[in-house]
Amino acid sequence: MIRLLHCFVIISLLFGCSFLGPKQLNRIPLEQLEPTVRFVDQKQVQVPESNIEQVDADQVVNSYLRLMQSPHPEVRRQATRRLADLNMRLAEAKNAELADGKVETEMPKAIREASYAKAAELYQQVISEFPKQADDASIRYQLARALALEGKSEESLQQMDNLVAEHNESPEMVEVQFRRGEAYFLRKEYRLAASAYQRVIEQGSDTDFYDKALYKNGWSLFKVVDYTAALENFFPLLERLKAGDKANASIQGVMIDLIKDTQRAISLSFYHLEGPRSIKEYFAKHGNKEYSHEIYDNLANLYLTQERFQDAANTYLVFVEQEPMHHEAAKFQLKVVQTYIDGGFPSLVLPAKETFLSKFGVKSQYWSSADDSLKQELKPHVITNLEEVSSHYHAQAQANKNRVSYLVAAQWYSHFLDLLPEEKDVAPYHFLMAEALFDAGDYQKAIEAFDIIAYQYKTFERREQAAYNILVAYQQLLEQADKTNKQAVQNYHEQSINYSLLFAEFFPNSNRAAELLLRSAEQLIVFKRLPEAIQTSEKILVLPAAKTKVQTDRAKVIIANGYFDLNQYPKAEVAITQVLTEVSLNANEVKEFRERRAQAIYQQAEVLKSAGETEKAIAEYQRMIMVEPNASIRPNAEIDAAVLLMKLENWREAQIALEGFRGRYASHPLAEGLDERLALVYEKQELWASAAQAYERIGKQTKNPDKARDIQWYVAELYLKAKSTQSAIDAFKNYVWTYPEPFLQSVEAQAKLVELYEEFGDSEKRDFWRNKIIASYRSGGSNNNDRTRYLAAKSAFELAEPLYQEFQSIRLTLPLAKSLKKKRAVMDKALAEYGQIAKYKVAEFTTASTHRVGQLYLVLAKDIMNSERPKGMDEDELEEYNYLIEDQAFPIEEKAIEIFASNTGRVLQDLYDEWIKKSFAELAKLQPARYDKQEVVESWFGGEVE
DSSP: OHHHHHHHHTOOOOOOSOSOOSTTOSSOOGGGOOOSOOOOOOOOOOOOOOOSOSOOHHHHHHHHHHHTTOSSHHHHHHHHHHHHHHHHHHHHHHHHHHHTTOOGGGSOHHHHHOOHHHHHHHHHHHHHHSOSOTTHHHHHHHHHHHHHHHTOHHHHHHHHHHHHHHOTTSTTHHHHHHHHHHHHHHTTOHHHHHHHHHHHHHTOTTSTTHHHHHHHHHHHHHHTTOHHHHHHHHHHHHHHHHHTTTOOHHHHHHHHHHHHHHHHHHHHHHHHTTTHHHHHHHHHHHOOOTTHHHHHHHHHHHHHHTTOHHHHHHHHHHHHHHOTTSTTHHHHHHHHHHHHHHHTOHHHHHHHHHHHHHHHSTTSHHHHHSOHHHHHHHHHHHHHHHHHHHHHHHHHHHHHTOHHHHHHHHHHHHHHHHHOOSHHHHHHHHHHHHHHHHHHTOHHHHHHHHHHHHHTOSSOTTHHHHHHHHHHHHHHHHHHSOTTOHHHHHHHHHHHHHHHHHHHHHOTTSTTHHHHHHHHHHHHHHTTOHHHHHHHHHHHHHOSSOOOHHHHHHHHHHHHHHHHHTTOHHHHHHHHHHHHHHSOOOHHHHHHHHHHHHHHHHHHHHHHHHTTOHHHHHHHHHHHHHHOTTOTTHHHHHHHHHHHHHHTTOHHHHHHHHHHHHHHOTTSGGGTTHHHHHHHHHHHTTOHHHHHHHHHHHHHHOOOHHHHHHHHHHHHHHHHHTTOHHHHHHHHHHHHHHOOOSHHHHHHHHHHHHHHHHHHTOHHHHHHHHHHHHHHHHHHGGGOOHHHHHHHHHHHHHHHHHHHHHHHHOOOOSSHHHHHHHHHHHHHHHHHHHHHHGGGOOHHHHHHHHHHHHHHHHHHHHHHHTOOOOTTOOHHHHHHHHHHHHHHHHHHHHHHHHHHHHHHGGGGGTOOOHHHHHHHHHHHHHSHHHHOOHHHHHHHTTOOOO
């Protein structure tokens, strides 16, 4: 970038005449097309430094002249070369001083006599006398420069051509090639010039001549009509120039002029190709550029200078087509419009304006994506074009009564709605749009527009007219509607009603308002728009205009019925009461309104109930009964009040209410479920017997056998709570005999009967139900569970216990054999009964029955030992008798010990209960040395240590 900027510092500009030829030409002649920027050489001659001390110019010249006479060739060569270089510098100095106004005679001799011709002569002498030296190329380059500066351009060019031929790789070659290009360009030998410039370009962009070469190479190719190749130079140059267009102020002007002329050259190239089509193809190939719109614009301006208006417009249009969202696209379309106006093409102006509005107006995608500054810039143009286009079509429609033209005008008017935010600006256009839609017969859209004008605008003076036009439009729709399409007809009627009400609301002082209110009030009832019907009727009542009594009576009836139908029951009650007191009614009407008043009060109670205001709801139900005692809804009020009393847990009042309802409406459908409520009320007051009776009634009424069964069980439990044992027994017996299934519940009922008969003291019936439990278990099979097995084992144990008691009660008396036989008989029965208990595998009763068996043997052994002795025996006989008795008792006692031991052995099975503990106790007495360690066993099972 620094090299590029430096390059432009040395550019000076010469402006030629206008590049445009006479108007109305198809092509601008090439001979009139020239680059306006010319590069003038300002590079100073670089003369090698001399080792001679600083002296004046005359002394330096004389010194070099003396050295040129040296016998040493290299000294002569160097002196000649340096003298030539010095002449170049002195000649430049002389020209500079002359330019500053100095007189030549006042200059030193060396400066006065210095010239480019003398320098050229000395360079030629060095080349001739000392050919093929290392600095030969540099000397030849200086020779060519000296000749050029002397004005001998042909000889200078020849030297540069020779230099290129012999020293193509020398450092000066870039500048040499550029100078050659410049020379050939001046001679109009453009192909040779292009070849030389191309060599400069090929050396890369780092040289000071790169941008100059691009510029002049483009023009050279342009001159030989190779416009495509010329563009390949102009475009890269333009991009480099634009990249550096923010350079410092000292070169800003140079760069701007060069950019302008490069753009001019590009425009001329496309002009001589196929105009905008060529631009389109170029960017399609190379990709769009940030400045692409400038290229189109420059070409269009070129066409305009020749008054080729259609070509200019087409150029703008091609760009718009290619980049429709470009920030300049809308402005280009505006230029199209202006071009058609300037060119005198009125038939094209309107379509161009419409295109502008469609593509770039307020409803376009372009407008949606534009920033605020662009919108503000375009807005005045959009407004102007909208006014002209919409007015054109509206005037055309009014003249020809053409529906399509009306619609087109309306469509363009609609753009103002999006464009203008203020009512004062947009309202007139909105009204014109609505009128155009109405005149086109598009009544629905016209209504939508008039609606906004009438009811959203605040200050527009034609609002009332717009409101009335809506009603006229609906009248037109009704007249045109297919009468078989009832839905459409009804809709039009409803909308007409709505807008009539709106009209009266917004324009109450209009002479049309009263008429519209009176007509709408009745129709609102038909279309079930009850709130509006009520409001309309209320407006009728307060309307200042004169009213008949028939009208006011009808309004009151509408209000009363309306509030009722809308479920606004407090208002309905008031309105109905007013009708009953103020309006003339026949008997049927009176009855109907009384029923409605009862309903209104009842529904107020319902609302309070839903809101959780229970006490107030109860009061309303009771008020309804007082106000309208003969109403058909009274049973509902009574039962609802009772239910709410239950909710408040006011059980006594609820009982009174429910029992009263049962007395008055026992057969009423609402009596269903009454016993359930009564049962609950009784239970809450712990009136268990009454509750049981209520449930018995429920059980008899239900058709669900499962429910009836559950109720029967619950009845029995309630009788238990009531301590009515006999009633409970009857209830459980009823359950067992009525519901053998489910099996488990039936067994539980039998167990309850055992308990109840035990409590009642009826051992016979108690044992009956114990045997019934055992029998149920034996027949139950897989239906049994741990509970039934437990109950059966318990019943069996309890049935065996009387035998144990009987066994204990039999004393062994003389004759011993007889009493012993009797005792053994009872013991055998008891052993049999206790022996069966183990089959149930219920640990509690297994250990109990085992212990009882042990006790049977132990008691027998003790009783034998303590049996009555025969009288009359002496001491020896008694002793021998005792031995015989002991022999009889000892094996029995051993049997008892064995049985007790077997019971205590269950501790090894993690069993330890009351009966095992008792067995341990018996063993401790019988064999204290072995078993009197009960505390150890108890400690294993968490018992207390004795």
